[in-house]
Amino acid sequence: MQEPGFGSVGLPCRTMVEREAIVATLVEDRTALAFREFFRNPLAVGSAFPASHFLVDAMLGPVDWSRMERVIEYGPGTGIFTRALLDRLPGHARLLAIDTSPAFIGHLRGEMRDRRLVAVTGSADGVLEIMAAQGWDRADCILSGLPFSTLAPERAERLMEASACALRPEGKFLAYQMRRAVKPLLERRFEEVRVGFEWRNLPPCHLYWASGPG
Numbered sequence: 001m002q003e004p005g006f007g008s009v010g011l012p013c014r015t016m017v018e019r020e021a022i023v024a025t026l027v028e029d030r031t032a033l034a035f036r037e038f039f040r041n042p043l044a045v046g047s048a049f050p051a052s053h054f055l056v057d058a059m060l061g062p063v064d065w066s067r068m069e070r071v072i073e074y075g076p077g078t079g080i081f082t083r084a085l086l087d088r089l090p091g092h093a094r095l096l097a098i099d100t101s102p103a104f105i106g107h108l109r110g111e112m113r114d115r116r117l118v119a120v121t122g123s124a125d126g127v128l129e130i131m132a133a134q135g136w137d138r139a140d141c142i143l144s145g146l147p148f149s150t151l152a153p154e155r156a157e158r159l160m161e162a163s164a165c166a167l168r169p170e171g172k173f174l175a176y177q178m179r180r181a182v183k184p185l186l187e188r189r190f191e192e193v194r195v196g197f198e199w200r201n202l203p204p205c206h207l208y209w210a211s212g213p214g
């Protein structure tokens with residue numbers, strides 16, 4: 001039975017906790033969340049602006065998502081790419097979104113009720129352990145929004161090594177970046193690295209499509 005005032009969102013309100021969660025979701029503004037998280041931790045978040053649809057289309061457009069079964073997203077933030085991935089992935093696929101910010105993960109869980117999505121608070125450094133906890137062996141693709149330029153070089157190397165191990169031999173690693181820090185890391189671990197650039201984003205981004213993890 002719905003209570004007055006909540007009917008317009010079409011969600012049943014059984015408990016105070018549910019009601020508060022719905023109100024929080026309604027009043028939460030994605031851009032405000034992105035700004036808040038950026039000012040809380042600028043090095044980890046990298047940009048205060050969520051990705052533009054130009055960036056999303058440029059990054060995801062060249063990839064055939066119809067055969068992907070296991071996809072991982074590093075740094076989903078407010079979920080612009082997460083939503084676009086779910087729109088493209090088949091019904092039996094699974095998407096594992098990993099972000100260090102509990103606020104972003106809470107937002108994704110509240111906003112996206114899609115049984116294909118598992119949103120986990122954690123660091124991409126622990127991708128192999130996080131996958132194992134989900135019963136995953138290897139992934140078809142990793143999409144990364146991580147600001148690699150703010151990571152210590154040894155940590156960035158280890159993260160890329162774990163990522164290459166997490167992928168099937170024909171797997172892909174996609175990345176969008178303000179700077180080019182991820183390029184040499186990809187070139188050391190993958191057989192092929194294609195590059196692109198998208199101006200229509202704040203800030204403009206370098207794009208990378210790597211395949212053939214070594």
Ligand SMILES: C[S@@+](CC[C@H](N)C(=O)[O-])C[C@H]1O[C@@H](n2cnc3c(N)ncnc32)[C@H](O)[C@@H]1O
Nearest residue numbers: 044045046050051075076077099100123124145
């Ligand atoms: C540039 S934002 C990308 C946000 C979002 N994907 C977008 O396009 O709007 C980088 C994201 O990476 C997350 N992040 C930073 N370091 C991380 C790490 N080691 N593991 C997982 N997520 C991380 C941040 O919390 C933030 O959500």
